[in-house]
Amino acid sequence: MKTTELFRLIFLLIAVSINAMTLNAQSAYLDAVKLKNDAKNNNGKFSNKTDSILNRYDISRYNCSNSFLNPYIEPYKVGAIAGATENNKSEKIADSEKGVVNFFSSLGGLNVTTTADGFAKFIVKRTKQELSIAFFDRFKQELDSLEQLQIIFPQTYMVLSAIGNDIYMYEVYIQTLKASFQRDLATLPSNLPQLVYNYRTYFKDHPEFEAMLLSAFYFAQSIQTNQHPGMIIENYPLHYLDSIDENVKASFQIAQLISKSLRSDNDSIYWITTKEANKLLSDSTLLKIYLGLVMQQSKIDNVVFAGGVSLYDEMNKTKYNDYSQYIYTFIAKSQQVESLIKSINKQQKDSLVYEKYYTTASSIIDLMHFTAKGVDVWMPKNGNKLNWDQTTKPYFDLSQTSINLAIDINRKDYSSAIVNTASILKSVFKDPKDSLVAQQIIKYGTFMALVAQAKNSEEVEAAIEAIALPTGSARIKRESKLNVSLNAYCGLFVGQNRTRFWSAPEYSAGISAPIGFAASWGVKHSSLSAFISIIDIGAIAAYRFSNSTDSIPTIKLADILAPGVFFSWGIPKCPISINAGCQMAPLLSAVNTKANTFGSKSLRFTLGIYVDLPVLNLYNSTKSKKHKK
Numbered sequence: 001m002k003t004t005e006l007f008r009l010i011f012l013l014i015a016v017s018i019n020a021m022t023l024n025a026q027s028a029y030l031d032a033v034k035l036k037n038d039a040k041n042n043n044g045k046f047s048n049k050t051d052s053i054l055n056r057y058d059i060s061r062y063n064c065s066n067s068f069l070n071p072y073i074e075p076y077k078v079g080a081i082a083g084a085t086e087n088n089k090s091e092k093i094a095d096s097e098k099g100v101v102n103f104f105s106s107l108g109g110l111n112v113t114t115t116a117d118g119f120a121k122f123i124v125k126r127t128k129q130e131l132s133i134a135f136f137d138r139f140k141q142e143l144d145s146l147e148q149l150q151i152i153f154p155q156t157y158m159v160l161s162a163i164g165n166d167i168y169m170y171e172v173y174i175q176t177l178k179a180s181f182q183r184d185l186a187t188l189p190s191n192l193p194q195l196v197y198n199y200r201t202y203f204k205d206h207p208e209f210e211a212m213l214l215s216a217f218y219f220a221q222s223i224q225t226n227q228h229p230g231m232i233i234e235n236y237p238l239h240y241l242d243s244i245d246e247n248v249k250a251s252f253q254i255a256q257l258i259s260k261s262l263r264s265d266n267d268s269i270y271w272i273t274t275k276e277a278n279k280l281l282s283d284s285t286l287l288k289i290y291l292g293l294v295m296q297q298s299k300i301d302n303v304v305f306a307g308g309v310s311l312y313d314e315m316n317k318t319k320y321n322d323y324s325q326y327i328y329t330f331i332a333k334s335q336q337v338e339s340l341i342k343s344i345n346k347q348q349k350d351s352l353v354y355e356k357y358y359t360t361a362s363s364i365i366d367l368m369h370f371t372a373k374g375v376d377v378w379m380p381k382n383g384n385k386l387n388w389d390q391t392t393k394p395y396f397d398l399s400q401t402s403i404n405l406a407i408d409i410n411r412k413d414y415s416s417a418i419v420n421t422a423s424i425l426k427s428v429f430k431d432p433k434d435s436l437v438a439q440q441i442i443k444y445g446t447f448m449a450l451v452a453q454a455k456n457s458e459e460v461e462a463a464i465e466a467i468a469l470p471t472g473s474a475r476i477k478r479e480s481k482l483n484v485s486l487n488a489y490c491g492l493f494v495g496q497n498r499t500r501f502w503s504a505p506e507y508s509a510g511i512s513a514p515i516g517f518a519a520s521w522g523v524k525h526s527s528l529s530a531f532i533s534i535i536d537i538g539a540i541a542a543y544r545f546s547n548s549t550d551s552i553p554t555i556k557l558a559d560i561l562a563p564g565v566f567f568s569w570g571i572p573k574c575p576i577s578i579n580a581g582c583q584m585a586p587l588l589s590a591v592n593t594k595a596n597t598f599g600s601k602s603l604r605f606t607l608g609i610y611v612d613l614p615v616l617n618l619y620n621s622t623k624s625k626k627h628k629k
Contacts, residue, residue, distance in 0.1 A: 028261030072292025230270035491610030527570035536562035
């Protein structure tokens with residue numbers, strides 16, 4: 001099972017467990033039904049059977065002269081008692097942390113089949129061209145200097161940091177880099193919230209942006225773990241809104257209050273059915289008791305509008321018609337969501353389930369839109385209105401973008417995910433420097449997406465080719481006083497192999513494609529070079545000269561290791577070089593579609609003619625004019 005699939009299963013189990021634990025959560029509607037039936041059987045008054053229900057809403061069954069009267073509940077109270085009861089309050093802290101799974105593979109056992117094969121094809125196709133890794137070097141430098149990129153791409157940053165100065169050998173690490181790209185892109189909704197916690201000063205000055213970001217990421221992560229829409233609304237962390245407009249927070253509180261008040265006791269659905277809603281709205285006694293419980297719960301939840309007016313105070317005005325219409329519309333929209341949930345449960349494939357959840361997610365946003373926008377129904381009529389378009393709408397727009405990001409990741413459409421990520425950051429970071437970060441995310445993120453989505457070595461090769469330097473880099477060393485480069489050669493050799501220094505030589509010949517480091521001195525338009533090889537993918541290159549499409553068996557890094565030392569003469573005004581030297585012969589001696597052929601460890605002395613392919617110039621000192629002829 002893949003790591004991402006394992007995480008997804010764990011999160012699904014957690015979501016199911018949370019849902020199961022909250023099935024018996026407080027529902028004002030269900031409690032109102034019980035209270036109404038009790039009063040009906042007890043001459044219009046509550047009996048002692050209702051104490052457990054009333055206590056949850058901080059309501060006494062007895063009329064108390066020293067308490068604020070609840071006009072919905074008072075007619076059903078009896079008697080009088082002295083003293084007061086203390087409220088029992090509980091706090092539920094929900095916290096989830098994403099662990100980062102890191103693992104290191106043995107370099108010798110690293111599967112580099114795709115990378116080595118892709119690089120061999122590249123050498124064959126472009127024997128007169130050079131591959132540049134300046135992009136990777138710049139990428140590493142950007143990651144080192146921009147903390148934002150480190151936060152968004154933590155696995156890639158870790159791998160590149162581990163590679164360190166060996167970044168010019170990225171070909172060896174391409175499989176590891178590809179895996180880190182995939183992990184970072186797949187966990188973007190989890191990585192992005194860390195920006196908030198690492199930029200406390202900025203978000204302290206812009207609390208509305210912090211609330212928008214955290215809200216958006218909350219919705220996206222909830223959708224990724226397939227949580228029920230009702231649970232998403234119920235568990236929304238209201239503390240995100242502590243530092244902004246009180247009316248905004250009140251609107252979200254009302255959304256939670258109404259959603260929870262209409263919970264069903266049916267395990268297969270979250271909210272009450274349309275039939276139950278019609279019963280509630282057509283029975284004036286039931287409706288009054290329900291509203292009374294909602295009013296009391298609003299006091300417990302401390303729902304307060306700007307200016308200090310509480311929802312508890314405002315509901316004393318008993319706006320039955322307004323409240324009824326609001327509840328009716330909420331139920332209608334919630335039933336649409338429930339219908340989508342039922343259709344999701346019928347799907348067999350995980351991908352289809354997730355696509356359905358995406359549609360459901362949009363319905364959640366619509367439901368939250370309605371609930372928060374309808375705050376005017378509950379607000380005091382004193383001119384202190386919530387400016388919906390300017391104050392609240394951006395929260396849901398950003399949430400929709402964040403959900404789009406989540407669905408992109410599910411589809412493995414990482415290029416689109418990068419665009420949505422940049423859009424989110426541009427929405428909250430207004431400084432030109434921060435806008436530059438968004439541009440860098442698009443630049444490097446798009447490259448990461450191309451590599452992560454590559455299905456074979458050809459596509460990896462194409463992504464690398466997109467950042468290759470023009471041809472002619474071999475000419476540079478011939479015109480330089482001193483040039484140090486990461487270098488590749490591809491050509492024909494003849495040589496002797498010795499399994500032991502004193503053993504009889506075995507003659508060999510073929511194609512060699514060593515990659516390593518070269519120090520070169522220009523002499524009259526030619527070059528003299530000392531070359532240290534690291535790997536040799538000649539066997540793969542030989543196969544690709546005659547077959548460019550068929551896949552090849554697994555190749556490990558140990559199979560192509562070929563440390564050695566060579567001296568090279570670069571023929572004047574030509575990319576051809578004559579090389580002589582010795583190396584540990586690579587174990588891989590031939591490649592075939594069915595099985596590779598391997599030799600034994602040996603020291604190989606060679607003489608060959610090669611195409612000179614500088615990959616990256618690490619240092620270059622040009623000649624003065626007096627040395628030129």
